Amino acid sequence: MLTTFQYDIPAIIRGYSQGYFLMADDEGDNLGWYSSRQRTIVPLDSRFRYPKSLRRAINQNRFRVAVDQAFLEVVSGCADRETTWLSDELKEIYWELHQAGWAHSFETWQDNELAGGILGLTIGGAFIGESMFYRISEGSKVAMVKLVEHLRERRFVLFDAQMMNPHLERFGAQVLSEGEYKDLLKLALKRKSSFVDNSL
Template identity: 70%
Template sequence: MADDAGDNLSWYSSKERALIPLDDRFRYPKSLQRVLNQNRFTVAINRNFEAVVDGCADRDLTWISAELKEIYWELHLMGWAHSFETWQGEELAGGILGIAIGGAFIGESMFYQIPEGSKVAMVKLVEWLRSRGFLLFDAQMTNPHLERFGAYIVSNREYKRLLKQAVQQHCSFVSDNLVSETSSES
């Protein structure tokens, strides 16, 4: 994570980790179900990775420096970093930036440009991770927004146990031999 000036990168690790459940503990507001039923958004993977990174970094105070953007791009080229995006027509509505390792998805950041864009991305990402056999969705830190989706805290010790189990899985975030994948909302 970059410091406030964006000059120095530091490693951050907390005593607790926030996880998004990939089981029946995952939930979302009823009002969001109405949005999902309207099919206003389509979902894509890595359609515009750079725009998602830029969207996540576009804040008054951001930890995503220019150097981190370059690192994410390199990780993306190596097949580790991904963007899970929502689109409304040809406009990027929102997205989630993350790193996929085995059966673990480590969510780095999320953003929206169109209301409900990141919330729909969250629901659809959980569905995607479940369908691909992922065991862990690491949100790192919780906040009231993530708690509405069932985010919960585990100790660092429990997190390491879960992470060790998850990274040993053979899950593919994208379909074999695909760089970009687009699917309509179901």
């Protein structure tokens, strides 16, 4: 479902709080609000899993994690593909949301090189994942595992991944009905969770 887009930060936060998300068409010409009868979430409990092949990369501490050290670079990395819904206008919106404290990047680094990252919005106890990318093998996968740990530590209720794909399925992602999702979202919005602190 597509609805008329209003471009101001309070309206954007209201839209996400009601279960909508922003997307542009493949040409980047039309930006609008979308919702879905099904919504994919990444579980924050014991249902979360990850491929055994990742354990070595994690145990070897090949990557360090950081929050918001390269926000614009993560946005650009997420948009750097043949077909993307992440238009130039949407990049500007994410930057404004970031400056206002709503949008964040969760990053993995190898030495001084950005290895991968996840772009998302935080509202209360909800992390709404928008996109992810990698430049170094396993960079985004390790980011996913470390992000779930990060959200658990900060008592987040919801990790919204929006739409299912094979990558998310390997991490135990689940598909909820629209009603189930909105019930979980309402619960998450009541939680006062902090995504950013000085521990990273």
